[in-house]
Amino acid sequence: MEEEKQHLNAYLKQHGLKKSVQRERILEVFLDIENHLTAEELLEHVKKKYPEIGYSTVYRSLNLMVKAGLAKVVDIGDGSARFEHAFRHGEHDHLICERCGNLIEFKDPRCKPIIDEVAEQKKFVVKRHRLDIFGICNDCIDKTEEE
Amino acid sequence: MEEEKQHLNAYLKQHGLKKSVQRERILEVFLDIENHLTAEELLEHVKKKYPEIGYSTVYRSLNLMVKAGLAKVVDIGDGSARFEHAFRHGEHDHLICERCGNLIEFKDPRCKPIIDEVAEQKKFVVKRHRLDIFGICNDCIDKTEEE
DNA sequence: CTCATTGCAAAGCCTTTGCATGGAG
């Protein structure tokens, strides 16, 4: 938490930007939640603790955090961007439940080499990748069976 | 082309929907273009040949084609959905150039087994996946070097 | 005849932006 705040402050200083209570508070709320939240969901949580913070500040802070490397956008294609922690969190991919919308993270060491090889073949310089597996998560399967 | 039309008509009949000139024409234009187009880009092409067709019809037909399995949505995260041919086109993934926005398709047989195994471990039922590799395509690298 | 489709304009949804006020450096 402290480390993230320092990281943010360093970023702000480096870019001639200024600290603010709002930014710090939004970061705190964001870090407190381990889920992949939409901006609106984060906004709700922020409003609960700090009702005076406006929604554009949340959007702006979120974008800032992405630029600063503290957050990452996850786009599951439902219209709203989700945000996940990016600081000291390793690379990973997602299982996305089409029923409940939940995201499960996973890592598999075999992916990267394949990606690099494919790119090599196409003479493509890889910056990043995303592997999303869509389907139904275990919880939702159980629920279906109970019916 | 004829096969796709038949497929569409079969879908329409099956669902109590009706044929229309517009739908057929939009499908034709769509099939004529091998690129991954946004709705707006497709609309432009449609308008060139058939100026009387409205944009909402293009959107609606595109959605219809997706449901009918003739088109697939590709979301590269820039705000606009792109559409690719899905009928008699095998599964594949994408290299996405962050500079020119071009999509390069690729297939690698090693992906699926990994995905299935990961899902198995997490007791997740896979419906589909998407592997997108973002970076700079060969053309754009060449352009950079020329400068 | 009945019900789906069309084209237009309007609305929806998420996100960004303009502007005046307030605050950090």
Place this chain on the structure above:
DNA sequence: CTCCATGCAAAGGCTTTGCAATGAG
């Protein structure tokens, strides 16, 4: 003091929807 940040409301970009008129089955 100088700019940046904030909060509000307004605008933006893409897509969907309501509605009256048209057209397919």
